Amino acid sequence: MGKKRRSPTLEEVLARPWCYYCERDFDDLKILISHQKAKHFKCERCGRRLNTAGGLSVHMSQVHKEQLTAVDNALSNRSSLDVEIFGMEGVPEDVIQSHNQRVIAQFQQSEAERQAITGNPPSGASTATGQPAKKPKVENISDLKKRLAEHKAKKAESRAGGSSGEATPVGAGQTPTTAGFTQPPTIAAPTQPFSYPQPYGGAGSPYQATASPVYPNFSPGQPQYPPPTQYSTPGYSPQPVPGFGNTPSQFPQQQPQINSLQTTFAPRSGSLPSAPSLPQRPAVGAPQVNAYQLQQMHMGHPLPTTAVPGVANGEKPEPTAFSSSVDDLISGAAKQADLAAAATPKPAEGAEEKPSKKDKSKQSRLVYSDNETSPEEKMAKLPRYAFVPDRRGETALQELPPSVVVGQVPISEATVMPDP
Amino acid sequence: MTSNQFTITSPPTDAISALKFSHAPDSTRFVVSSWDKNVYVYDLRDENGVAGEGKLLQKFEHRAPVLDVCFGATEDEIFTAGLDWDVKRIDIASSSQTVLSSHDAGVRSVVYSKEHNMVISASWDNTLHVHRLADDRTVTNTASIPLPSKPFSMSLTATKLVVGMASRALHIYDLKSLSLLTGQAEGGTAPAKVEIEPWQRRESSLKFMTRCVACMPDDAGYASSSIEGRVAVEWFDPSAESQARKYAFKCHRQASDDVDVVYPVNSLAFHPVHGTFASGGGDGVVALWDGIAKRRIRQYQRYPSSIAAVGFSSNGKYLAIAISPGYEDGKDDVVDGTVKIYVRELGETEAKGKGAK
16 A cells, blocks of 8 residues: 555545646646646637637627637537537536546556566456455455445345346355455556456455356456447547557446446436335446346447437436535535626626726826927037037027026926826 | 838937938838937838848937938938937938928927928927928028927827927917918018917827827828827817817836836837827837727737837838837937837738727
């Protein structure tokens, strides 16, 4: 654990706010919002920074009479104006999911690399070397108990009415204490093929605890995996992440994530088996799936569209539906308020700006503040510019001494300097 | 940026008061008046008529600092005005100088109307002198017109004369009636006093002292600037619709630590072809504006000191920019080498308005 403390945990990495338009992540929400204002919502004509793409669109059409067609500096598939984004709000659920998957994959890969470099085999690497892990005891008791409870609940549920238990043989002897499931942070080396339970490790992930009870039913390590060539990924929105999904081992690793998110949607999914007697059900709400679907899921695909249409189709789920999953990010009320503000940014900002302009003019300082005497007159009074008419000769102007010339603009002496 | 910029060799040794290009078609000659008591005549063409880096043709010393200069009917005739109270005609070819008239104080501005063959000068003695010239370039008669305040700037079109004065007063004279009325006055160097009501009396649209006025080349209106970083654009037509079009905008300001530092707008010049205008400020910035579309066309990089004067050549291909240390609050010394004249060779569309969008 000491090692893990040094680098951010998966939890921390996942909690980082990130930009919908360019997938960059930031330390906190404020920085993300200022990033979006500077990079994606800035008017290229006048440099004004708007709060949302919609606001920028209105600004462009009203102020510059131009039509905004795409968000600047955005990834090609994210440049649409249809999605109203402000900070992390408004990001479609499917995009959040795929982002999280990518983050997890990256995290695990970097973790694996780090371990490869440091030479410390991950505690879960035992399966790769064929040895049972020595570290099961590292997982603390409360976690174990929790998972056992969940597993039991799951079993009870499948016995009660779930068909999934019948469709796939329950892994005999796969109790929650089995090495594969009790292994704390197990990181598959990128080159590893699907290797039985190991991919489901990653105890550092909060998702692991809720997701793992599902797996006994899937009987990991089943021999009848279809060859990878059959993969088709209907549910994934295209990810501009190079290398994503290239290594087969990553698919199983992502699976916990998928399932954990699906559990979040449990209330929406009509096909879920009802298990009224079980309080923990939301955490283990495995959808009813047939064998093929299970296989697909196991291969790393999300549920077929029939099971969780909102997610798999890439539709944007209604905010109320997933509010529970993002409630730590935003409260519903705040969101409504922000949306309302975003919808009518123009008058509000205009009203704010006018007083500030007036304030500015109050604070302005004139470089030349004499409102009565022009700079030329002042210069003309300087001794070195004094005109001596004597040089003119003996003509009539001689009666005028130079002082008269210099004093031609005497008003300035009495002038009160106007203070700006 | 397509334009290329160069500095003129042998600039004045003291602050520049005015810079004017010749109105003769395709002439690249310009005159500069300076506080070092000289008027400098430069030409961008060399002996073979090829436009180049420009050189000093001649300089004419005066007895006192020269505050304004303008070209006459040809590029060989200039009129000067200065602190020696005189209004002078100088023939460049023969280097002969003639005093047209003398004011009772320093003469701030001088302009020439080729349509009416008149030289008009404005002096801090609160008068205008209108000199009607004969074809042999001698003064046939001179009239003195009292002004309500000290004049600070003057500009004319083919038909109108705009005089910007202290106390934010502004007079617009009709040149034709000016010519007729002063024609009845007696000639000579002692001007006859003539009370002439201006065609329009206006109060400046700007709250602070008028620094410069410049008329549109299409005779439709004028722009004025103030010491408080602002430019107003107005139209001659007194009808309500035209007057409703007038506007003013802020410019030549710098924000530093919550305080807006506001510089005077020392100079304005209209582009003779495109009708856009340039403004030069105490901040050393020259900006080009489209007064009709109300848009800034471009702003050039800051010059090392205050802009004293700007001017377009008659074909609109050159923009001359004279810089001098500004006479600002608590600053009155001119350091050597800070007075410069830059000439920008403008690209085809560099000063052209973008058009309303």
